[in-house]
Each structure stands twice: as structure tokens, then as C-alpha cells.
Amino acid sequence: MTDTPLLHVDMDAFYASVALRERPDLVDEPVVVGGSGRGVVLAANYVARRYGIRSALPMARVRRLCPHVVVLPPDYDTFTTVSASVMETFREVTPLVEAMSLDEAFLDVRGSVRRLGPPEQIAEQLRSRIHDEQGITCSVGVAWSVSVAKVASRRAKPDGVVVVRPAEVTTFLHPLDVGELYGVGEKTRTLLHRASYVTVGDLAHTPVPTLQRAFGRHLGAHLHQLAWGTDRTELVPQAGPHEPERSMGADETFARDTADREAIVRELLRLSARVGGRMRAAGVVGRTVTLKVRFSDFTTITRSHTLPEATDVTVEVHRAVTRLYDALGLRRERLRLVGVRVEGLVPRTAVQRQLVLGEPEHGWEEADRAVDRATRRFGSAAVRPASLVRGRGRTNESEIFPGRLP
DNA sequence: TCTGGGGTCCTAGGACCC
DNA sequence: TCTGGGGTCCTAGGACCC
Numbered sequence: 001m002t003d004t005p006l007l008h009v010d011m012d013a014f015y016a017s018v019a020l021r022e023r024p025d026l027v028d029e030p031v032v033v034g035g036s037g038r039g040v041v042l043a044a045n046y047v048a049r050r051y052g053i054r055s056a057l058p059m060a061r062v063r064r065l066c067p068h069v070v071v072l073p074p075d076y077d078t079f080t081t082v083s084a085s086v087m088e089t090f091r092e093v094t095p096l097v098e099a100m101s102l103d104e105a106f107l108d109v110r111g112s113v114r115r116l117g118p119p120e121q122i123a124e125q126l127r128s129r130i131h132d133e134q135g136i137t138c139s140v141g142v143a144w145s146v147s148v149a150k151v152a153s154r155r156a157k158p159d160g161v162v163v164v165r166p167a168e169v170t171t172f173l174h175p176l177d178v179g180e181l182y183g184v185g186e187k188t189r190t191l192l193h194r195a196s197y198v199t200v201g202d203l204a205h206t207p208v209p210t211l212q213r214a215f216g217r218h219l220g221a222h223l224h225q226l227a228w229g230t231d232r233t234e235l236v237p238q239a240g241p242h243e244p245e246r247s248m249g250a251d252e253t254f255a256r257d258t259a260d261r262e263a264i265v266r267e268l269l270r271l272s273a274r275v276g277g278r279m280r281a282a283g284v285v286g287r288t289v290t291l292k293v294r295f296s297d298f299t300t301i302t303r304s305h306t307l308p309e310a311t312d313v314t315v316e317v318h319r320a321v322t323r324l325y326d327a328l329g330l331r332r333e334r335l336r337l338v339g340v341r342v343e344g345l346v347p348r349t350a351v352q353r354q355l356v357l358g359e360p361e362h363g364w365e366e367a368d369r370a371v372d373r374a375t376r377r378f379g380s381a382a383v384r385p386a387s388l389v390r391g392r393g394r395t396n397e398s399e400i401f402p403g404r405l406p
Numbered sequence: 407t408c409t410g411g412g413g414t415c416c417t418a419g420g421a422c423c424c
Numbered sequence: 425t426c427t428g429g430g431g432t433c434c435t436a437g438g439a440c441c442c
Contacts, residue, residue, distance in 0.1 A: 040410055042442095055442085058408045101412095101442045185440050218416065219439095251411065288434085298409070304435060339411090 004233045005119040007107040008141040008149035009090065009126060012158040014103035015043035017136040018082050019072045030069045034059055038253055042074055046158055082134055089129055093122060098235040104153075106146060108235045123161045147182040148173065148229040154180070169229040174201030181226045191215070192223075203227040244284045244345050249292075250274045251339025257296045259334045268321050269314075269385055271340040273371075276314035277380075280372055284345040285310035289320040292339030293328065300337075303328065310344070310351050314371075314385075315364045317342060 011017065015033040020026055030048035034041045041062060044053045051066040062069055083102040090097045093116065096108035109122050116122045123140040130138050137159040141152025144166050151173070156162040164172045178197055179189035195214055197203050203211065204227035212220030225231045250271045258264065268291075279285065290304040303324040311317065321340050374383040 035410065038407070038410080040408095042410085056409080058410095060407045061409085063407090104442075183440065187439060216417075245413080246415095247413070249412075253410065290435095300437090302436060306434065337410090341413095 004108055004110045004144060005113070006143060006146060006149045006233065006235070007109055007119060007123055007126070008143075008146075008153040009105055009107065009123075010139050010141075010153045010157070011086070011103040011130075012137045012139055013043050013045050014136070015074060015079060016045040016048075016072075017043075018079055019075065020045065021135050023072070026070055030066050031072060032062060032069055033072050033074050034062070035074070036071075037255060082136070086130055086134060089126065089133070093126065096235050096237050098237055106149065106235050120161060120163050123163075127159075127161070143169075143229070145229045145231050145233050146235075147226050147231045150182040151176070151180055164229075166229075170201075170204070173227065173229060174199060174204055176200045178203060181223075183222065183226060188215075188219075200227050244282060244347060246345055247286070247341055247343040248275050248278050248282070248284070248345065249290070249339060249341030250278075251292055251337055251341075253294075253337045254335065257334035257336050259330070259332055264325065264335060264338060265322055266387060267338055268325065268340060269318050270388055271338065272318035272321060273314045273385060275340050275342055276312055276317055276368060277372060277375065279312040279342060279345070280368060283348050285312045285348045285351060286342035286345040287311075288343040289317055289324070290339075290341040290343060291321040291324040292337070292341065293325070293335055294337035294339075296334045296336055298336065301328075304343075306344075310346060311342075312348065312368075313364045314368055 016031055019033050020031060023031075027045075028047060030045070030051055030053065032041045032044045032048050032053060034043075036059070039059050041053060041055050041057045041059070043055060044057075048066065048069060051069070053062055053065055053069070057065075059071070062071075079102055086103075087097065087099055087105065090105055090107055094107050094109050094112045096111070098106045100106065109116075109119055112122060113119065116125065119142045123142055127138055127140060130136065139153050139156040139158060140161045141149040141154070141156055142161065142163040143149040143152050144164075148164050148169060152162040152164050176199065177189075178184055178192045178200055179186075181200060184192070192198075192203070192215075197206070203223050206224075208221055208224045210220075211223055214220065215223065222231075252267065252271065254263075254267070287308075287310045288304055288306045290302050292300065292302050294300040305320050305324055307316070307320065317340060325338075371383050
């Protein structure tokens with residue numbers, strides 16, 4: 001408890017590094033992995049970064065910064081496979097692995113020191129194993145709290161290790177800009193700077209009540225902990241039957257902004273089907289359905305509705321978001337994006353679905369199950385609601401599963 | 407052709423209940 | 425007659441992470 005060395009392992013430019021394994025001829029060229037059209041950069045190799053290219057930059061700006069940049073499409077199947085192997089390597093070091101995403105994880109190595117040596121030695125072992133086995137590099141932060149390990153790995157990039165022992169925390173952290181802290185983003189950084197908190201040391205030497213008055217009870221206390229590296233040390237490993245996710249959602253940006261209700265309702269159906277399918281695959285149901293709408297000017301609103309009973313039924317989710325959409329009363333406003341999310345998820349086994357004799361509603365569950373079976377056999381492209389197959393035309397529930405009317 | 411898609415957590419107000 | 429206070433649920437928005 002008092003001595004829990006943590007490793008934060010972070011792949012360097014993960015998607016780009018994996019993509020470049022297939023294209024070694026491009027390693028010295030500026031390369032980004034990203035979508036086409038209205039997409040953004042998912043990863044940029046270090047050559048591209050010399051042009052100022054960063055993750056999340058719009059592709060249009062990337063081409064302006066570096067006209068000869070090579071753009072590779074993301075291959076999520078390969079990313080997922082490589083990630084699984086890397087995580088497996090982590091678990092050979094310690095079972096206490098908290099995966100943060102495909103390309104990064106925290107490792108609690110307190111139980112591994114006896115077997116494998118001090119934390120920095122474990123870090124180097126991991127780095128050479130991943131390099132040899134996967135052909136990609138990673139960086140490791142070694143520290144005694146989550147946020148310090150995270151900041152350390154960032155400063156170790158690329159292809160390095162940074163160790164911050166407990167006695168070194170203040171020397172390491174306090175000169176840094178507040179924006180370097182894990183959990184302080186652009187907005188909070190600006191807020192802090194405007195209030196004359198520029199370095200981490202500035203925060204550290206301010207009493208907690210003062211910070212709480214200025215930034216809220218929770219954020220104020222949290223900032224103080226971050227500034228002293230006294231945030232959490234216990235990891236949450238995802239081993240075994242982990243608790244279900246709290247929400248599942250899907251959203252999509254239109255290729256072109258649209259105000260056409262038919263197109264929007266059709267898109268909501270696609271998204272509802274995607275979310276419903278994932279919920280059923282995970283065995284969860286949820287009661288709160290949320291619609292997300294982003295307008296042309298990028299302002300974004302959400303509207304949610306809590307159903308009397310939890311559901312995983314595509315048609316019920318779709319009906320709820322369509323009602324929320326219609327209640328907005330939009331006329332000419334063009335939409336850039338719509339999204340569907342279901343929150344408050346619980347295992348399906350935990351809720352007793354109300355059985356109402358003669359209620360037609362529940363026939364949709366069978367229809368969903370049929371779709372799920374077909375999807376498993378033939379792939380998602382093969383099975384879709386009828387109103388999505390026809391390019392245009394009316395969209396109503398009776399069209400969605402022709403021949404399977406309850 | 408500026409700005410993706412998947413999440414988590416926090417805040418704050420109002421309803422409602424005790 | 426100046427009128428409390430806590431807990432929970434619902435809704436909307438916002439910040440942050442990768």
C-alpha cells in the first residue's frame with residue numbers, strides 16, 4: 001500500500017507504428033493514420049510530427065501543413081490483435097493490469113519485483129520484449145501514483161523510460177505547466193492560467209479550500225492531489241467477469257450536413273441497430289436513451305428520456321430517439337452529426353422483463369435475435385433493416401423487419 | 407474539406423419524498 | 425408565516441481521456 005510501484009506503458013504513435021510494419025518503405029516519410037473526408041488524425045509518426053501534425057488534427061489542415069504526407073487508413077482488426085498480444089505480455093509480468101485503451105495500460109508491479117527485479121528493470125524488459133515481438137516501440141513511466149506515472153511516460157516519449165521516485169515527485173512535477181497534469185485539459189488549463197496558476201508548484205502551494213472556492217469542491221481537491229502526486233495508487237484490473245459498461249452509444253458525422261428528416265431518422269435507425277446489437281451481444285439492457293445532435297456550427301445538444309423499463313430492443317431505442325428528435329421541432333437547421341446512447345446499463349439477467357399478455361411489443365425481441373444470428377453468420381453488411389436497404393422512401397417501424405411483424 | 411468516435415465522471419437545478 | 429433539510433431520480437451540459 002505504501003510501496004506500490006506503477007508502470008504506465010504507452011505505445012509510441014501506436015496506429016502509425018503498426019501500419020508502418022506493413023510499409024517499411026515509408027518509415028522515413030511523414031505518415032498519418034486517419035479517416036478520409038471529414039476525419040481527423042488518429043496517429044502521426046514522429047516524422048509527421050516535425051511538421052506540427054498531431055492527433056485529432058483535421059485532415060484538411062494536415063494536408064496544408066505537409067502536402068506530401070502519406071495517409072494510411074486505420075485497420076482496427078490488426079490494431080486489436082496487436083493490442084491483445086501486448087496486454088498478454090503485460091499480464092505475464094503482473095495480473096494487476098488496468099488497460100486504458102488499445103495502446104496503453106497501468107501495471108502494478110509490487111508483486112513482481114522479487115521475481116523480475118526493480119521497476120525500471122521490468123520496464124526495460126517489457127520494452128525490449130514488445131519491440132522484438134511486435135516490432136513497435138513504447139515508452140514507460142515508473143512512479144508511485146497513477147497520474148505521476150502517466151506524466152512520466154509522456155515525458156519519456158518516444159522510446160524511453162522515466163522513473164519518478166516518491167522523493168523526486170516535487171522536483172519533477174512542480175516546474176511543469178499545469179496543462180501537463182493528467183486530467184487537466186485545454187479548458188481547465190486556460191481557467192487556471194487566467195487565475196494565475198501557471199506551474200504545478202503554484203497549485204501545490206495553494207490551500208485546498210482556496211482551490212475549492214475557485215474551481216469547485218471536487219476539482220479543487222483533485223488539483224491539489226495531482227500537484228503533490230498523491231492521487232490514486234490502486235489499479236482497477238479488468239480480470240474475470242468485469243462489471244458491465246455504464247453506457248453504450250454510437251454516433252456518426254454525415255458526409256454532408258443535412259436537414260432532411262427522412263435521412264436523419266434513417267441514420268438514427270442504423271445507429272440504434274448498432275447500439276442494440278452491441279447491448280445484446282454484451283447481455284445488457286438500459287433505461288435511459290439519449291439523442292445527440294450536432295449542428296453545422298458545431299454546437300451540440302443532447303436530449304434524453306428514461307423508459308419505464310430497461311430495453312435492448314433496436315426498435316424501442318429507435319422510437320425513443322426519434323421522438324426526442326421530433327420534439328426538438330427542427331425545421332431548416334442542418335445537422336452535422338447525430339448520435340444514440342443508452343445509459344444506466346445493467347445485466348439483462350438482473351431485470352425481470354414485464355410480461356404483458358397480448359402485448360405486440362415483444363415480438364421485436366425475436367426479430368432482433370434473428371438479426372443477431374444472421375449477423376453472426378453472414379456479417380453485419382448482410383443484415384440490415386429494410387428501410388436502410390432502399391435508398392429512399394418512408395421510414396416506419398412496419399418496414400424495418402418485413403415479414404416479421406409481431 | 408476545419409474540427410471522429412468511443413467512453414467516463416462531475417455539476418446543477420428541479421421534482422419528489424420523508 | 426418568512427419557509428428546514430437530506431436523499432434520490434431525472435435531465436442537460438461540459439470537461440476530459442484515448
